């Protein structure tokens with residue numbers, strides 16, 4: 001009897017996992033069945049969950065991305081706490097560096113006791129500026145401590161950032177670059193103290209209030225260093241005035257999306273013509289580059305402005321601004337009064353966050369950024385199953401095949417353009433989980449009791465690493481996201497799509513669940529990233545990664561007309577409070593979403609081979625595909641965070657990534673029997689379609 005029942009059970013189990021897994025991958029309890037799917041699909045899918053999960057005081061927004069990000073941080077915490085407790089770690093090993101760095105970050109008593117002392121060498125250098133030559137020398141030395149990609153509070157102390165990057169027209173080569181910020185549309189990585197240039201010029205009440213709050217913030221920080229109150233207030237106003245001048249020529253985020261607009265390779269003679277009062281040869285020499293090194297200047301107008309500020313502003317003003325920027329970049333790593341005031345402005349005023357996250361979380365975040373490959377290597381060894389990589393590769397190839405079909409069957413592209421598009425698609429390389437090669441930190445020294453110096457050492461090391469690539473062939477080993485990150489990216493220059501281990505988990509990717517949910521979630525993410533290769537910017541790069549037009553003139557016009565449909569859709573969406581997206585700014589991401597979901601849907605249909613998918617939890621396979629898609633975008637924002645996102649980010653707000661995309665999808669309308677006139681259906685003549 002027992003044997004027989006076991007046997008039956010065994011057969012049943014095989015049947016379920018082999019052909020039709022039990023787990024649907026969706027969660028009906030998270031939905032709001034009182035809301036109709038054709039009225040507000042976002043609320044229909046996420047309403048139940050959102051009602052039970054208000055935004056915590058420590059967050060500016062909250063949704064599936066946040067939950068997973070915190071879960072990954074808990075995992076990195078386990079690794080870091082173990083490293084910090086491990087007395088046997090070999091000196092100089094990654095384990096020692098992670099452990100000591102983390103311990104130095106957690107030791108807030110030691111950080112507080114040192115007050116502002118860690119900045120004294122920088123202050124001394126600034127105080128010693130008595131000539132334009134001294135100013136040049138100081139600006140050059142600050143370039144060596146530029147922050148790594150993705151850091152908040154600004155890229156560098158100075159009026160531009162020197163870094164490296166691929167030469168867009170000669171993609172196998174790495175060149176020097178001069179930029180205002182790293183990564184288009186990422187807030188806070190600029191040379192400016194406010195999130196973006198528009199913050200200095202917009203005249204609406206909220207923007208004016210932000211500027212007032214900024215002046216008060218700068219004054220407060222200066223007061224903390226011992227500057228008398230009235231003098232601090234005066235300096236706060238002058239700092240804003242100085243940055244307003246510097247911000248004036250900075251290109252708006254939407255304009256920077258055109259790769260041709262930020263391509264200005266120059267030699268020394270041209271640099272001197274742009275900014276004759278800056279000592280370019282010294283800059284190159286000091287960072288170890290030959291004078292013949294060409295530099296791609298993203299925004300020549302900014303460099304011109306920099307030169308006029310060099311000569312027109314007094315040395316007093318420059319010293320004041322450099323001192324402020326030194327404080328601004330350092331504040332989160334200094335004693336509590338500085339870190340608290342920085343939190344107040346950056347997170348509460350600008351993003352609406354009510355309370356600081358626990359210290360371990362801050363430290364996990366700093367380590368993930370500043371020792372990313374050491375922590376990443378430990379993270380994937382412990383938490384990323386090799387099987388996930390295999391399954392994910394299969395999914396990506398299915399999406400690639402579906403995309404090839406889309407391009408092949410496109411009704412409007414001429415054969416020459418189609419051929420080039422398919423060639424580019426075929427050339428696309430896929431990286432899953434973690435980079436092929438880990439970065440070497442052997443020259444980085446980390447000590448257990450000096451947190452600020454550890455952070456600074458990591459930046460110097462990171463900047464040296466960036467500069468060391470200049471003039472060499474591109475290796476394609478370095479990622480711009482860390483392995484625990486819940487995100488993915490696409491680089492048209494490197495012809496690569498990258499999926500960090502952090503996102504390859506539920507609700508994005510679940511090896512135990514039915515395919516419909518996986519295609520709707522991670523499938524749409526894969527489609528989105530592949531889609532970036534063909535968005536407004538990506539489509540200007542060819543299959544080798546060169547900025548090189550492969551379109552016939554006629555096809556490019558048709559493509560632009562199709563993308564204009566999406567610009568119009570986002571420009572006219574009312575997101576509440578009278579706020580709107582800038583359609584051009586979010587175009588690439590919106591195209592990625594629309595193209596990506598379409599291709600993911602086709603890929604899912606192909607995987608079914610003509611058979612209908614199973615009905616699970618009362619939903620058809622197509623319904624689950626779309627529910628799973630919208631679940632991923634179930635993020636709520638505080639009003640301040642919503643504003644910040646609209647102003648500085650090239651991603652649409654989550655709610656509209658779901659709604660606007662689905663309004664254009666006839667396959668979605670069929671799955672839920674939505675009709676023309678329903679809010680979830682864009683009038684058929686205005687539905688946007690890419691291929």
Ligand SMILES: [Zn+2]
Nearest residue numbers: 528532589592
């Ligand atoms: Zn994207």
